[in-house]
Amino acid sequence: MNKHTKIFLISLYILYGWFLYYTYVLIDSFTFDTEIIFFIVILIILMNLSMFYNYKSKVQTAIFLPALIPAIVIFNPFWNIIIATLGSVKFMKFKEGKLIWYKFIFNRVMLGLSAGISAYIFNIFYVDYFNNNIILSILIASIVYFIINNLLLFIVINLSEEKQEISFMVYLTELSKNIFVSYFLGLLLYFSYTQFGKLFFLLVIILIYIVKDFFFSRIQLLNSFTQVIESFLKVIDSKDHYTEGHCERVAKYTNKLCDAANVNQRKKERIVNMAKIHDIGKIYVDDEILKSEDVLSDEEFKEMKKHSKYGYELLKDIDMLNDDLEIILHHHEFYNGNGYPKGIKEKEIPLGSRILNICDSFDVMTTGRSYKKALNKEETIREFERCSGKQFDPELADEIIKLIKNGELDESFKDKNI
Ligand SMILES: [Fe+2]
Numbered sequence: 001m002n003k004h005t006k007i008f009l010i011s012l013y014i015l016y017g018w019f020l021y022y023t024y025v026l027i028d029s030f031t032f033d034t035e036i037i038f039f040i041v042i043l044i045i046l047m048n049l050s051m052f053y054n055y056k057s058k059v060q061t062a063i064f065l066p067a068l069i070p071a072i073v074i075f076n077p078f079w080n081i082i083i084a085t086l087g088s089v090k091f092m093k094f095k096e097g098k099l100i101w102y103k104f105i106f107n108r109v110m111l112g113l114s115a116g117i118s119a120y121i122f123n124i125f126y127v128d129y130f131n132n133n134i135i136l137s138i139l140i141a142s143i144v145y146f147i148i149n150n151l152l153l154f155i156v157i158n159l160s161e162e163k164q165e166i167s168f169m170v171y172l173t174e175l176s177k178n179i180f181v182s183y184f185l186g187l188l189l190y191f192s193y194t195q196f197g198k199l200f201f202l203l204v205i206i207l208i209y210i211v212k213d214f215f216f217s218r219i220q221l222l223n224s225f226t227q228v229i230e231s232f233l234k235v236i237d238s239k240d241h242y243t244e245g246h247c248e249r250v251a252k253y254t255n256k257l258c259d260a261a262n263v264n265q266r267k268k269e270r271i272v273n274m275a276k277i278h279d280i281g282k283i284y285v286d287d288e289i290l291k292s293e294d295v296l297s298d299e300e301f302k303e304m305k306k307h308s309k310y311g312y313e314l315l316k317d318i319d320m321l322n323d324d325l326e327i328i329l330h331h332h333e334f335y336n337g338n339g340y341p342k343g344i345k346e347k348e349i350p351l352g353s354r355i356l357n358i359c360d361s362f363d364v365m366t367t368g369r370s371y372k373k374a375l376n377k378e379e380t381i382r383e384f385e386r387c388s389g390k391q392f393d394p395e396l397a398d399e400i401i402k403l404i405k406n407g408e409l410d411e412s413f414k415d416k417n418i
Pocket residue numbers: 278279307308331332360
C-alpha cells in the first residue's frame with residue numbers, strides 16, 4: 001500500500017468514527033429495535049449470495065442498496081451505519097482464506113458511511129425540502145449512496161494504482177443504470193416491507209433473485225458472443241495481412257450506413273457483428289491466392305469467390321450465430337442478380353448483405369489493392385453512382401453517397417485534400 005492510500009484510508013476511518021459519534025449524539029432516546037437485527041441478517045444473507053454483475057464495467061450492483069432502503073427510511077443514520085457495516089460482511093472470503101484485512105475494513109467503512117450519510121440526507125430532504133414525499137426522498141438517498149460509495153471506491157482504486165480497465169464515461173453510464181434499477185427495486189422493497197410485512201418483503205427478494213438469474217445468464221451469453229466474434233477477427237487478420245483491419249473498418253461503416261438507413265438498434269447490432277466476421281471463410285482459401293499481388297486468374301477468382309459459402313458453412317452449427325449467417329453467405333450478391341454464390345437479386349438479398357456489400361466495396365475502393373490504386377472522394381462517389389442499381393441497392397447507394405458528401409467518412413480517404 002502506498003503512502004497516499006494510507007493517508008486517504010486513515011482520514012476516511014477518522015471521518016467514519018466522527019460521523020458514527022455525531023449521529024449517535026443526535027439520537028434523542030437510545031432504544032434498540034429487534035427490526036435492526038432482522039435487517040442485518042437479511043443483508044448478510046444477500047451479501048453472501050450472488051450479486052448483479054455487469055461484465056462490461058465490472059460495476060457490481062448489489063441488491064444491498066435496495067434491501068437497505070427500507071432501513072434508510074425507518075431508522076436513524078446511526079443505526080444505518082451499524083446495519084450497513086455489519087450487514088455487508090462476506091463470509092466466503094473468510095472461508096476461502098482470501099481475506100485482506102485492510103480491504104475488509106475499507107469495505108465496511110465505505111458501506112457504513114454511504115448508508116449513514118444517505119440516511120442523514122434522506123431525513124433532511126424528507127422533512128425540509130420534499131414535504132414528506134417518500135418517493136422523491138428515496139431517490140435522493142439512492143443517488144447520495146451511489147455517489148459516496150463509488151467515489152470512495154474510485155479514489156482508492158486510483159490511489160492504489162490498480163489497473164482501471166474501463167473509461168470513466170463507461171463507468172458512469174453503467175452506474176446510472178445501476179442507480180435506476182436499485183432505486184426502483186428499493187421502492188418496491190420499501191413498500192413491500194411497510195405495507196405487507198416481513199414475509200412479503202422476503203418473497204419479493206426471492207422473486208428479484210429469480211429474475212436476476214434470468215438476466216445474468218443473458219448477459220453471460222452476450223459476453224461470450226462478443227468474445228467469439230473478437231477471436232474470429234484475430235483469425236481473419238492473421239491469415240490475410242494485406243487486408244488487415246478490413247473487417248473492423250467494414251463493421252464501422254456498416255454501423256454508419258445502418259443508422260443512415262434507419263435500421264433498428266437490435267438489427268443493426270446483428271448486422272455489425274456479421275460485418276466483423278464477414279470474410280471468415282477466407283481461412284479456407286489458399287494462401288497463394290490471398291497473398292497474390294496480381295489480378296487473379298479466372299481459376300483463382302473462382303476459388304476466392306467461395307469464401308462467403310465457406311464462412312457460412314464454418315459457422316452454421318453455432319446456435320447463437322446461425323440466424324444471421326445469411327448475411328455472410330450473401331455479402332457478394334449483386335442487386336441485379338450478377339453476384340455470387342446464389343445470384344439472387346434485389347430484395348431477395350437480405351438487407352444486412354446489401355448494406356455489407358456497399359461497405360465492403362467502400363473499404364476496397366478507399367484502401368486500394370496492389371493492382372489498383374485507392375480512389376479519392378470524387379472517384380468513390382462516381383463509382384457508387386455508376387454501380388447503383390447494378391451491384392448496389394440504389395436506395396442504400398444514395399445513403400452512402402450522402403454520407404460521403406457530408407464528410408462523415410472523410411477519414412477513410414487516403415488523399416485528404418480532396
Ligand atoms: Fe468478402
